Amino acid sequence: MVTSLLKAAVGTAVALGCMAAQADPITVTDIAGRQVTVDAPVERVILGEGRQIYLIGALEPESPFAHVVGWRHDFSEADPDNYAAYAAKFPELKDIPTFGGFKDGTFDVEQAAALQPDVVLMNLEAKAATEDAAYDDKLAQLGIPIVYVDFREKPLEHTIPSMRLMGRLLGDEQRAEAFIDFAEAQLARVTDTIAAADPERPKVFIDRAGGYSEDCCMSFGPGNFGKYVELAGGDNIADGIIPNTFGTLNPEQIIAANPDQVVVTGGNWDAYVPGGDWVGVGPGADLQKARAKLEKLTHRTAMTGITAVETGDVHAIWHQFYNSPYYFVAVQRLAKWFHPSLFADLDPEATLRTLHERFLPVDYEPGYWVSLQDE
Structure with a gap:
């Protein structure tokens, strides 16, 4: 039964709707394939995941929080360094109500209703x-309509339509298309070269959040970073073992596969595992400290005797490339590690810097990757 608070929220929503500036109903098809009618451009948005601000920030860099009336609290915990950069420039974000997640059952419908969103x-x-x-x-x-987007489960397939969808909802279609053009052109710098050269593919182990826990080892199947490996000219050792996007390999499987390259995804996870063995890469990271932690991970049982450790082809990269519209930067960085001669002229850091300068609300800070080969 709808509570009295929700009934009051409905009445307020009607009143606000009468006062709203020219918003017209449009019907969109979301990433779940659902047709949803929304009054657009939307003025009040709830973000079911805080890191959706990665997309909105690229669409509205001058005021990324102008339409955000509530959001899940994950951004400050999963990516505290970028959160701090956003908070320094847009302190109003600290006043936006936060709430729990849908998946863990802690979302508060009454709280959401009281915020009067045009869309969730x-x-x-x-x-x-x-x-x-x-x-x-x-x-x-x-x-209150729900619109589903995706830039994690199938980032290569869904990030661009999600960006286009959000651009339409916010009235930022031209900005969305400019971002899409940039992303596709940067990805093609790798995929076109790989297609033309058809190089021998190194065997690659993606160590998802290596050091986050004592268990070893989370990885990616054919999706997400597993797909990035394929596009970058590598052979993901978990493909065929992990059937879906996320899963786990045991140490024996890794040793038997004997990967030529190991890529650990890392970030600043003090909020979750204070002082953990995770590799703290990301904006402004202490790369000397990150490299030392990366080297420590090579002493785990799963790394025993593998080629990548012997040659020093062990790297760490920002974990949030798996969960942001910046996936093409990760593909460039992987390609340069896997095929350094083929991509001698490719500069992933310059790509990431340009991305910030052209599209993002915050300034670029280096620190998004490190390698045991770095001096």
Whole structure:
């Protein structure tokens, strides 16, 4: 039953709707394939994941939080360095109400309703949990539409349509297309070269969040970073073992595969595992410290005797490339590690710097990757 608070929220929503500036109903097809009618351009948005600000920031860099009335609290915990950069430039973000997640059942529908959103942007991976908890039905009772986007489950397939979808909702279509053109051109610098050269592919192990826990080893199947490896001219050793995007390899499988390259994804995870063995790469990272932690990970059982450790082809890269529209930068960096001669003229850091200068609200700071080969 809809509570009195929700009923009051409905009344307020109607009043606000009468006063809203020229917003017209449009019907969009979201990443879940659902047709959703939304009054656009939207003025009030709830972000079902805080890191959706990566996309909105590229669309509205001058005021990325202008339309955000609520968001999940993950951004400050999963990417505290970028959160700090955004907070320094846009301190108003600290006043935006935060809430728990849909997947863990801590989302508060009444709180969301009181914020009077025009739309709730949800990540595709939360769809099953959202429906199981009937959040979709409860929000529908209030006339609050959910639109699903995705830049994690299938980033290569879904990031661009998600960016285009959000551009349409916010009235930023031209900005969205400019970003898409840049992303596709930067990705093609790798994929066109790999297609033409058809180089021998090194065997690659992606160590997902290596050192985050004592267990070893999380990795990626054919999706996400697993797909990045393929595009960059590598052979993902987990493909065929891990059937879906995320999964785990045991040390024996890694040793038997004997990868030529190891890539650890890392970040600043003090909020989750204080003082952990994770490799702290990201904006402004202490790369000397990160390199030392990366070297420490090579002493795990799973790294015993493998070629990558013997040759020093062990690298770390920012974990959030798996969960942001910046995937093409990761593909460039992987390609340069896997095929240094083929990509001698490719500069992934220059690409990332240009991305910040042209599209993002915050200034570029180096620190997004490190390698045992770095001096």
